[in-house]
Amino acid sequence: MTLLAVPPPSAAGQLALAAGLAAVGAFLLLPKPGLRSVAGGVAGLVAGLAVAAAWVVTTFGGPVANTVETALFGLFAAGALGFGVVLVTQRNPARGAIAFAFVILSVCGLFLLLAAPFLMAATVIIYAGAIIVTFLFVLMLSQNDGPSDENDRTREPLLGSLAGFAFVGLVLFALGQSHAGAAPLPAQAITPAEQATLRAAAADLKALEDDRFYVVPAAGGTPSPERVALLSRTEQAVEDVVGVSPRKNDGTPRDGPVADRLAARSDLHAKGVLDRVAAAREQSALAFRFAETAVNDPPRGRPAEAKAEATKLREQLLLLAGVGELPARNVANLGVLLYAHHLLAVELAGTLLLVATIGTVAIAHRRGTAA
């Protein structure tokens, strides 16, 4: 009971505990002549990781929405971190290179989850070569006869682990502070919640493009309540995101959350999004005025035009929802961006590679043997 009465540790305490456990684990695992305990080290690292993961789940939100994505993320993240620890604590550098290959594969999985297929392929290709070259160097230079200074000793294992994991704890703490709003990130153009709202509204608008929506009720009848409710619900959803147009008769003009958030940004991307929002705002005023007239006042309604305007609005909403997503044609868009916006950087990277090649040859050149 006394254990249960202890209040849960604060975020800083939790992170300090995680960093301390992980540092002790790494200290026990690092190769050195004296104290080395694989079981104790693994236990310390796993305990530290568990505390840190609990902190991440409580601070940034737990896995709820998408089971497959969550499972893959957990698999790849655990793979990258686990094989990274193996690389750091493994005595034999050849086994370290194998562990590094698995780290690269796990990171490539994370790239795929982040919608970067070209980078995934490029990383696999480049690092496959790099790891093979590392293997060659290990075979060429490493003597494998018994313990050696370079493989079985470490510099300051305790202080090094403490420094490294204290750094991780501080970064995580700063991330938590930023997530809580102390130093917020630059605004996202369209948040996932707004995307969901826009897509739901677009799905509702489908009904407005159907002829049955405009069937005139029997003489003297009132407009069907479902249609009125659908109209007001959809209009409210659209207004919640893009704001209310001043052209609308009964509403006071008002900016939506997207325009409020992006007002301070002056880059081209934000301007493009703001233009889209303004267009959607005007179009929604137009489309809903036509639709309301057609439903509430059938003799004056013009269903054909109402349908056309609803289609336009639906397309604009879908495009606006897609602004927050990466383009589907990853390679083509990367190429356009690389050669349209970053041409100078491409040239500089090429120059850097050339200089590095010359430098490598100059460094590795054996003086006196070659002409």
Next chain:
Amino acid sequence: MITLWHYLAVAAALFGIGLVGFLTRRNLITMFLCAELMLQGVAINFVAFARYHGNLHGQVFVLFLLAVAACEAGVALALILMLYRRGRSLDVSRWQDLRELGVPAAVDLESLPAVHAEPDPTLTPAGARPAPVAEEPARV
């Protein structure tokens, strides 16, 4: 829901593991791999932010990061080769003469555990030694 923050946390942890390895390990090749590990953590950050902002600039940055990592690998391995030729060892502490003025030299106090090497098996000679015979000269 896996958000940007989860990826940032994983990237920070990966960077920290690489940092621990770079600070503590003494094998030059392992130190090089640990530096690459830190670069991977940074790359995850860039790609996660690219996804968050819905544009590809972060991914382009990772492409440049790959180019710089390739240069770094070439130069680092050439340096490792040169150091090995001079010192016949991959131990980075062999080069501690390059340390700052006034910093005492690091000395390895504890001795490494001696390897218990099994001696080669020998057979006791048995039977009579055969009489030497004239070898047939090799015909070419």
